[in-house]
Amino acid sequence: MASTEKRAAKGLILSKGAWTPEEDSKLAEVIAVHGAKRWKTIASKAGLQRCGKSCRLRWMNYLRPNIKRGNITNQEEDLILRLHKLLGNRWSLIAGRLPGRTDNEIKNYWNSHLSKRIRQKGESQGVDPTRGCGRPRGRKSAAATGAEPGEMISSDAFDMDEFFDFSNESPMNLEWVSSFLQHYNRGQDTEE
DNA sequence: AACGACTACAACCGCTCTGCC
DNA sequence: GGGCAGAGCGGTTGTAGTCGT
Numbered sequence: 001m002a003s004t005e006k007r008a009a010k011g012l013i014l015s016k017g018a019w020t021p022e023e024d025s026k027l028a029e030v031i032a033v034h035g036a037k038r039w040k041t042i043a044s045k046a047g048l049q050r051c052g053k054s055c056r057l058r059w060m061n062y063l064r065p066n067i068k069r070g071n072i073t074n075q076e077e078d079l080i081l082r083l084h085k086l087l088g089n090r091w092s093l094i095a096g097r098l099p100g101r102t103d104n105e106i107k108n109y110w111n112s113h114l115s116k117r118i119r120q121k122g123e124s125q126g127v128d129p130t131r132g133c134g135r136p137r138g139r140k141s142a143a144a145t146g147a148e149p150g151e152m153i154s155s156d157a158f159d160m161d162e163f164f165d166f167s168n169e170s171p172m173n174l175e176w177v178s179s180f181l182q183h184y185n186r187g188q189d190t191e192e
Numbered sequence: 193a194a195c196g197a198c199t200a201c202a203a204c205c206g207c208t209c210t211g212c213c
Numbered sequence: 214g215g216g217c218a219g220a221g222c223g224g225t226t227g228t229a230g231t232c233g234t
Contacts, residue, residue, distance in 0.1 A: 056220075103223080
């Protein structure tokens with residue numbers, strides 16, 4: 001890995017590679033005391049040769065409580081497929097609907113399992129279903145702007161703030177998906 | 193047993209957005 | 214309003230494990 005070596009030589013990179021159990025426990029310890037914010041501070045307080053960004057990623061994807069590992073169920077898979085159809089590659093939004101799943105895990109699962117399967121299906125049907133609805137780069141959530149997913153459907157038909165408010169319902173409830181799909185499909189029909 | 197190809201997933205990188213001064 | 218640091222996101226890469234020859 002030549003580029004990494006170059007950056008390491010510049011002092012831009014600390015420790016790299018897989019996390020050890022010792023590093024994990026140190027990180028968890030510091031977060032328990034200081035909370036999961038100020039990652040730069042956390043990294044230095046833990047005495048890890050890792051950047052704050054790396055610590056955050058490790059915590060968010062693996063160390064956080066209530067993280068589910070492996071064994072994506074059929075129900076979850078179905079939900080991922082539906083959500084991807086709606087939202088495209090917006091993994092954090094999709095993850096928000098799958099309790100215990102992280103955006104990284106869903107993204108990996110999509111890239112290694114679902115995209116391949118869908119591509120095969122698409123080839124047999126002569127379409128390219130891996131193409132999501134896409135979006136401009138940037139992390140502004142749909143809840144914050146109310147704009148991006150709303151562009152796919154008529155805004156007066158759907159309350160986007162309510163749609164992306166995950167606070168007071170069961171995340172695995174599929175009714176909202178069906179409801180959204182109905183509105184979405186209607187919007188597509190009128191466009192064509 | 194050895195080796196190359198493939199797969200799955202952990203981790204990193206670059207970019208954008210937000211909040212604070 | 215501008216600059217900076219922190220946080221978050223999606224894309225990409227690295228690598229260990231598995232499989233086929």
